Amino acid sequence: MTALRDETDDADIGDLHEVVDPVPGAGAPHLPQQPDLVQLLTPEGERMEHPDYPLDVSDEELRGFYRDMTLVRRWDAEATALQRQGELGIWASLLGQEAAQLGAGRALRDSDTAFPTYREHGVAWARGVDPLHVMSLFRGVDNGGWDPVERGFNLYTIVIGAQCLHATGYAMGVQRDGDGSAVLAFLGDGATSQGEVNEAMVFAASFDAPVVFFCQNNQYAISVPLERQSKVPLYRRAAGFGFPGVRVDGNDVLAVLAVTRAALQAAREGQGPTFIEAFTYRMGAHTTSDDPTRYRLAGEVEEWKLRDPIARLKAYLSRSGLADAAFFEDVEAEADRLAARIRSGTVEMPDPRPTAMFDTVYAEQTPPLAAQRAQFEAYQASFEGGEHA
Amino acid sequence: MSAELLEAPATTETLTIGKALNLGLRRAMEDDPKVVLLGEDIGRLGGVFRITDGLQKDFGEARVVDTPLAEAGILGTAVGLAMRGYRPVVEIQFDGFVFPAFNQIVTQVAKMHARSRGLVPMPMVIRIPFGGGIGAVEHHSESPEAYFAHTPGLKVVAVSNPVDAYWGIQQAIACPDPVVFLEPKRRYWDKAPVDTSATPGPLFGSRVVRGGDDVTVLAYGPMVKTALQAAEAAETEGRSLEVVDLRTISPLDLEPVYDSVRRTGRCVVVHEAPVTLGLGAEIAARVTETCFHSLEAPVLRVGGYDVPYPPSKLEEDYLPDLDRVLDAVDRAMGF
Ligand SMILES: Cc1ncc(C[n+]2csc(CCOP(=O)(O)OP(=O)(O)O)c2C)c(N)n1
Ligand SMILES: [Mg+2]
Numbered sequence: 001m002t003a004l005r006d007e008t009d010d011a012d013i014g015d016l017h018e019v020v021d022p023v024p025g026a027g028a029p030h031l032p033q034q035p036d037l038v039q040l041l042t043p044e045g046e047r048m049e050h051p052d053y054p055l056d057v058s059d060e061e062l063r064g065f066y067r068d069m070t071l072v073r074r075w076d077a078e079a080t081a082l083q084r085q086g087e088l089g090i091w092a093s094l095l096g097q098e099a100a101q102l103g104a105g106r107a108l109r110d111s112d113t114a115f116p117t118y119r120e121h122g123v124a125w126a127r128g129v130d131p132l133h134v135m136s137l138f139r140g141v142d143n144g145g146w147d148p149v150e151r152g153f154n155l156y157t158i159v160i161g162a163q164c165l166h167a168t169g170y171a172m173g174v175q176r177d178g179d180g181s182a183v184l185a186f187l188g189d190g191a192t193s194q195g196e197v198n199e200a201m202v203f204a205a206s207f208d209a210p211v212v213f214f215c216q217n218n219q220y221a222i223s224v225p226l227e228r229q230s231k232v233p234l235y236r237r238a239a240g241f242g243f244p245g246v247r248v249d250g251n252d253v254l255a256v257l258a259v260t261r262a263a264l265q266a267a268r269e270g271q272g273p274t275f276i277e278a279f280t281y282r283m284g285a286h287t288t289s290d291d292p293t294r295y296r297l298a299g300e301v302e303e304w305k306l307r308d309p310i311a312r313l314k315a316y317l318s319r320s321g322l323a324d325a326a327f328f329e330d331v332e333a334e335a336d337r338l339a340a341r342i343r344s345g346t347v348e349m350p351d352p353r354p355t356a357m358f359d360t361v362y363a364e365q366t367p368p369l370a371a372q373r374a375q376f377e378a379y380q381a382s383f384e385g386g387e388h389a
Numbered sequence: 390m391s392a393e394l395l396e397a398p399a400t401t402e403t404l405t406i407g408k409a410l411n412l413g414l415r416r417a418m419e420d421d422p423k424v425v426l427l428g429e430d431i432g433r434l435g436g437v438f439r440i441t442d443g444l445q446k447d448f449g450e451a452r453v454v455d456t457p458l459a460e461a462g463i464l465g466t467a468v469g470l471a472m473r474g475y476r477p478v479v480e481i482q483f484d485g486f487v488f489p490a491f492n493q494i495v496t497q498v499a500k501m502h503a504r505s506r507g508l509v510p511m512p513m514v515i516r517i518p519f520g521g522g523i524g525a526v527e528h529h530s531e532s533p534e535a536y537f538a539h540t541p542g543l544k545v546v547a548v549s550n551p552v553d554a555y556w557g558i559q560q561a562i563a564c565p566d567p568v569v570f571l572e573p574k575r576r577y578w579d580k581a582p583v584d585t586s587a588t589p590g591p592l593f594g595s596r597v598v599r600g601g602d603d604v605t606v607l608a609y610g611p612m613v614k615t616a617l618q619a620a621e622a623a624e625t626e627g628r629s630l631e632v633v634d635l636r637t638i639s640p641l642d643l644e645p646v647y648d649s650v651r652r653t654g655r656c657v658v659v660h661e662a663p664v665t666l667g668l669g670a671e672i673a674a675r676v677t678e679t680c681f682h683s684l685e686a687p688v689l690r691v692g693g694y695d696v697p698y699p700p701s702k703l704e705e706d707y708l709p710d711l712d713r714v715l716d717a718v719d720r721a722m723g724f
Binding site: 089090118137138139140141142143158159160190191193194195196221222223224228229289290294295351352354356357358361368369372376379380383 | 429430432433434435437455456457458459461462485486488489524525526527528529665694695696697699700701702703704706707712713716
């Protein structure tokens with residue numbers, strides 16, 4: 001580790017000191033199950049090879065990942081701040097899970113479809129969803145403003161695990177259509193306990209559905225640690241359903257990319273599902289309503305800081321000369337602009353039209369509901385001009 | 390009176406609904422070692438609303454169980470525990486998350502006593518924070534009471550105040566039948582004095598909480614406060630509303646309601662749940678059947694619209710409020 005630091009020529013990297021000094025992952029305790037963990041970029045920012053997961057990634061893509069993760073992290077910080085200021089009802093932070101989400105999101109092709117939980121803002125970003133369309137959900141304006149079909153990105157699902165069955169069914173449709181696309185279902189470690197998630201895996205296996213289950217094991221389901229959900233590493237559950245399970249370093253964007261690409265490719269080729277366990281950590285609270293000091297120790301969070309997904313890529317990019325100070329500055333400036341756009345776009349977001357709640361309940365509006373809507377409008381109108389008539 | 394009695398410590402404390410539930414659970418656990426709490430995040434965290442705060446610390450992990458994240462699992466294992474002689478008290482984190490457990494509740498919990506010819510009772514409490522008004526995202530503001538009230542074998546109650554919260558949870562736990570215990574989440578922080586040595590009234594009874602002559606207004610859970618506010622506002626306009634806190638949804642206790650409606654001749658039922666086939670429909674039918682000749686106006690219902698609970702920016706438009714109750718009162722008076 002110190003050798004790495006010595007090799008770095010301070011003069012060359014100018015003000016990038018923080019990138020490699022201290023070395024991000026130096027002293028990070030090793031992750032459990034090391035032999036099983038697919039890693040292509042160590043916490044120290046060293047590139048590794050893995051026999052099963054050769055990675056073909058351009059320099060441009062590598063810089064792109066840095067940009068993606070930095071922008072998404074800034075969005076996340078801005079959203080947390082906006083919630084604190086009363087501009088959002090709640091926010092579910094992705095802090096610490098950027099690599100898992102961007103690696104998985106970028107492994108998708110345009111024609112693929114993803115089924116997120118409520119925390120996949122990084123995947124939303126990768127799918128080209130406007131952050132404001134996510135903010136509108138957390139502001140209480142709608143249930144997500146994007147077009148799920150156009151984006152290949154389902155609406156967020158809050159009922160834990162339900163989307164895994166939808167993804168599987170969607171994949172069964174894809175399989176019938178034979179268009180060579182694949183489906184990516186997101187879930188958390190807690191979700192693996194839900195009956196519906198297990199049913200999804202049974203169906204996926206039984207029909208060789210082209211679906212990949214991407215589980216972000218961020219170690220907690222709100223306050224409940226992983227051990228309450230599973231006595232075995234989660235990726236080993238897959239074997240019981242009859243398909244492969246892989247554990248990947250979820251803070252290593254390259255490994256996540258490689259593993260997810262491979263799994264999606266296998267799905268496309270008719271080899272059926274894969275379960276990916278992205279081993280990561282929820283750096284923040286469960287949501288802005290949560291107080292994690294009640295159930296976990298600060299030391300644990302400190303340990304995981306050393307495995308930060310962005311710092312390790314930054315170290316790699318700068319050390320290998322793939323990016324210079326100007327690049328990092330540009331990304332910072334872009335992040336500032338994004339944050340400003342998210343802030344103004346959120347606070348200026350118009351409230352929904354009250355009658356909207358009646359309008360899309362059914363594909364064919366029913367006479368009773370139309371009548372109720374009319375009554376509602378008349379009632380609301382009775383308040384206009386002050387005194388309730 | 391003996392000196393001892395005079396010096397007895399005060400037993401009246403001002404409590405929030407949340408704290409009253411916490412103390413009620415604590416007392417039930419002290420009284421009966423068979424009481425076991427099950428739920429997501431109820432142990433170390435004390436529940437997302439902190440209703441079980443401190444209970445795991447004091448009663449241990451075997452009696453306050455942080456379960457895996459699976460509601461069918463929670464309810465299904467609660468059935469087994471109940472068969473084994475335990476009294477499971479289940480916390481469902483939010484109303485919208487009871488549905489993965491719906492199968493267990495309606496096909497197993499509700500029917501066990503009947504299908505075993507009374508041999509296997511199901512003394513179980515299913516606590517559900519319910520209703521809206523907290524600015525939450527989807528599935529955190531539902532009012533699912535009608536599903537449960539529609540299911541024979543379940544008892545369903547909704548508390549509206551700290552006194553009923555404190556006693557009601559203990560009575561529900563002592564009840565030999567499964568009780569769906571609905572907690573008005575947006576009122577968790579409402580306070581009132583609770584006399585913890587009083588003798589509580591029955592759990593399955595409704596109660597007149599404000600006397601009046603012109604219109605009978607019925608509510609339960611979070612809407613009781615709204616009904617009382619409406620009654621206060623109506624008074625300033627010279628209208629006198631009688632407010633009944635139904636308290637029990639299944640079985641219904643409508644005798645006090647009939648008595649009231651026979652005097653007022655007018656009845657308005659208020660709940661957050663959608664009006665269509667909600668509790669108001671059942672109550673309107675019964676009041677009409679029983680008090681037909683006393684009625685001056687049809688029984689009117691104020692409830693949620695027949696739409697999915699809307700995004701929080703629209704919940705004030707969706708939820709019945711003081712104005713909508715008064716509007717119904719006006720219409721009832723206009724007949
Ligand atoms: C069916 C259901 N039960 C309970 C909840 C409440 N809840 C929201 S998030 C959460 C924990 C989820 O943990 P995990 O699957 O690990 O995902 P993470 O939040 O860590 O991303 C719970 C219990 C819910 N949303 N849905
Ligand atoms: Mg988790």
